[in-house]
Amino acid sequence: MAKPVYVLNGPNLNMLGLREPTIYGAETLDDVKRRTEARAAQLGLEVDFRQSNFEGELVTWIQQARTEASGIILNAGAYTHTSIALMDAIHAAELPTIEVHLSNVFRREGFRHHSYISLAARGVICGFGPKVYELALEAMADILQQQSSAKG
Ligand code: DHK
Numbered sequence: 001m002a003k004p005v006y007v008l009n010g011p012n013l014n015m016l017g018l019r020e021p022t023i024y025g026a027e028t029l030d031d032v033k034r035r036t037e038a039r040a041a042q043l044g045l046e047v048d049f050r051q052s053n054f055e056g057e058l059v060t061w062i063q064q065a066r067t068e069a070s071g072i073i074l075n076a077g078a079y080t081h082t083s084i085a086l087m088d089a090i091h092a093a094e095l096p097t098i099e100v101h102l103s104n105v106f107r108r109e110g111f112r113h114h115s116y117i118s119l120a121a122r123g124v125i126c127g128f129g130p131k132v133y134e135l136a137l138e139a140m141a142d143i144l145q146q147q148s149s150a151k152g
Helices: 029-043 055-068 077-081 084-093 131-151
Strands: 005-009 047-051 071-075 097-101 123-126
Touching: 005 029, 005 055, 005 131, 029 047, 029 131, 055 071, 055 084, 071 084, 071 131, 097 131, 123 131
Parallel strands: 005 047, 005 071, 071 097, 097 123
Antiparallel strands: none
């Protein structure tokens, strides 16, 4: 049985739908989870979708991913811009990791232009609202396909 892709969400993403809808949109995190799971099923992937407001819990999940997941899609919320611990955890996980953001962080405040996650991630997708999770899954499906054909 193939391992799931972990889709991990950081602080305040549980507030989607209520939180600054002009920036983050009207969909709730449950809506995002449903659309992510639906796209994963089309791509033949399984996802394990989680959210935490706690940096340490996200670190623990990334550590767990090393043995339990095939890849990681991560929206680290504000920890994107502050967390060396999450960056280190991603390096240690040695898994394809895709960073996502609902908003276009480069159109926003300067402090959102730097990402510790980007220093460890395979790639970054931002600015397309909840669609970023589906786009990340498509990229992940290609990466995992290439990995398995390289193994033969
Ligand atoms: C979500 C957050 O909570 C912010 O702190 C980031 C990201 C951007 C997003 O767009 O999904 O700066």
